Amino acid sequence: MFEDETIDIACPKCGFKNSLLVREIEQQSETHIVCQGCKVGVKVEASEFQHRLNEINEEVEAMQVEARQGKNPKPRKGDFQI
Numbered sequence: 001m002f003e004d005e006t007i008d009i010a011c012p013k014c015g016f017k018n019s020l021l022v023r024e025i026e027q028q029s030e031t032h033i034v035c036q037g038c039k040v041g042v043k044v045e046a047s048e049f050q051h052r053l054n055e056i057n058e059e060v061e062a063m064q065v066e067a068r069q070g071k072n073p074k075p076r077k078g079d080f081q082i
């Protein structure tokens with residue numbers, strides 16, 4: 001689900017990809033992490049990932065629509081019984 005979506009943040013110094021939870025980034029405009037590769041402090045700005053966050057939101061919305069449709073399935077061709 002959405003809460004478990006992660007984004008890889010490439011360290012500007014060593015290039016190590018640090019996985020961050022989307023919800024941690026979204027909660028504030030800036031997130032400070034420590035690179036797991038070289039231990040340098042990295043500032044993550046949510047605005048830089050707004051595009052990716054929007055994509056994730058759209059994915060979640062699409063899943064929610066599917067879930068709703070699953071509860072109230074519309075009859076499809078071939079489903080009719082005589």
Ligand SMILES: [Zn+2]
Binds near residue numbers: 013015016035
């Ligand atoms: Zn690093």
